[in-house]
Amino acid sequence: MTHANVPAEEAPNRDWRIIGLIGTGHFLSHFYMLCLAPLFPIWREEFGVSYAVLGLSVALMSAVTALLQTPVGFLVDRHGARPYLLGGTLIMALSISAMALAPSYWVILGLAVLSGIGNSVIHPADYAILGSSIGEKRMGRAFAMHTFTGNLGFAAAPLVIGLMTQTMGVSWRAALLSLGLLGVPVVAALVLQSRILKDQARPKKGGAPVGRKVLLSRTMLMFFAFFLLSSMAGSGVQAFLIATLDQLWGTPLAVASLALTGYVVGATGGVLIGGWYADRYSRHFTFVLGLTSLSILLLLAMGLLPLPDLVLPVVALVAGTALGASRTPRDVMVKHAAPPGQIGKVFGFISSGLPLGGAITPVPFGLMLDNGMPWLVLPTVALLLVASLLCAGGARGESLRSTRSTSPAPAPAE
Incomplete structure (x- = not known):
């Protein structure tokens, strides 16, 4: 462009x-x-x-x-x-x-x-x-x-x-x-x-679906679920990691706080790594899949293994960085899937899953801790991330099928 x-x-x-x-x-x-x-x-x-x-x-x-x-x-x-x-x-x-x-x-x-x-x-x-x-x-x-x-x-x-x-x-x-x-x-x-500051081109008549049809398509609904589930998982970690580590392993408050800080710093800085990758390579879903999977394994390790106090913040930092880095290729995937001239409604709809996910999570995770089930918190976070990957894969597949059905000839390789 x-x-x-x-x-x-x-x-x-x-x-x-x-x-x-x-x-x-x-x-x-x-x-x-x-x-x-x-x-x-x-x-x-x-x-x-x-x-x-x-x-x-x-x-x-x-x-x-x-x-x-x-x-x-x-x-x-x-x-x-x-x-x-x-x-x-x-x-x-x-x-x-x-x-x-x-x-x-x-x-x-x-x-x-x-x-x-x-x-x-x-x-x-x-x-x-x-x-x-x-x-x-x-x-x-x-x-x-x-x-x-x-x-x-x-x-x-x-x-x-x-x-x-x-x-x-x-x-x-x-x-x-x-x-x-x-x-x-x-x-x-x-x-x-x-x-x-340029406005997007208006969609052509008779082209891709417009209006509510776009948002209710399988591709966009799956992307919405991807954002929602990712937000639920992330907010669960940020709100309850300290309490979970305390109840599970008796982790000192200073160490647990440092672990949470490492996770948040990693998630914030990781998006810049993801942006660098997204501009240089086209395998966005593979990148999202690999880094989210790494984050899942590290979060499970924190929830299932009594890690040493010196190791715990490092593991949390890497988990947050991996998850943060996966966010930018995810956004680029949505941009590429959005029909021409409809980026506003697509991102308005899909990104509304982020605050919604943050609102859903606190009560059920709090109940787990209140009822003596801290061992369930991080595995549940991992399960939410696995479900988010399934939605991302489904959205990518639907987007590719839609592209093939509307393209008169195969697009040139990137």
Whole structure:
């Protein structure tokens, strides 16, 4: 793929500018989703509400984001991604800033819903722009940086809020006002650079299925299940690895925490390895299969064997890295399977499986620990990952069959 009206030597610089713009917005999106939770102790005293009620702010923001991603994806495909990305980012940022002026917690809840509406635009618009604007030789790295910046946003939010409110003595209102307003220059940069953000071509009439038919196809339903099951497994590890290791082997808290940190760091950095691979090789499913299988074996080892304290964090680091590296080729597989002009709705629908998976997992895994069955946690995670691979294989097979049935002649080898 080459960019229209852009000399070949300029395409890489252009691509990295686009990746930087989209990645910065994605960082803010994830940052805003986790910047409220560290304020719960302060809000509990100031507004006199329970932690259960406080949790509604994060739950509502996440739920609204997940529910609206698919409808927004239809709008992105119909009208173009740029206006929705600009509007969504601005709504998201100003909603966080407006919380600084909230006279009661119930106003914060309403603004959390509004921020979730803005946030719902990010995934469908980002992937539509990246898929249409970035050269194929850098598509894997573009998707990898998109995931990486989002993970950095999640990691940075509690740290920044804690430093501002606890160490620097900044009031929570001033913190949210200033952090929310960071979105304004990001929107300004998107406006100034909007000419390099390309919208996808409209689907041709009489071509591939459109609208709901695409999302209800076996290929997309299997990709949705792949994302859902992967998210269920990952959230189970992140939420309960420390408690599981404690109940199983009496692992010291410091060692178990280091193991979880290693897993999360590996999963975050691994996506960059996956992006490098996806741009150089075409066997994406083989890569996903191999690395996910390695992660399954290592997670089972942690759950079935009393590993030495020095070995445990290393095993967790490698397991997280392997799983993280498999994510970018997975995203590229989805992009290649999406019909032309329909990336927004496809990624809006499929990526909604990620927050849904994270919402499903905590209660059943918590019940396993509560009922004295810690030995079941990591094998269940492994089973979820095996099921996700079966769905990925099924999606790939359906995509290949669909390609053969619609192609007049065999496509040239990559």
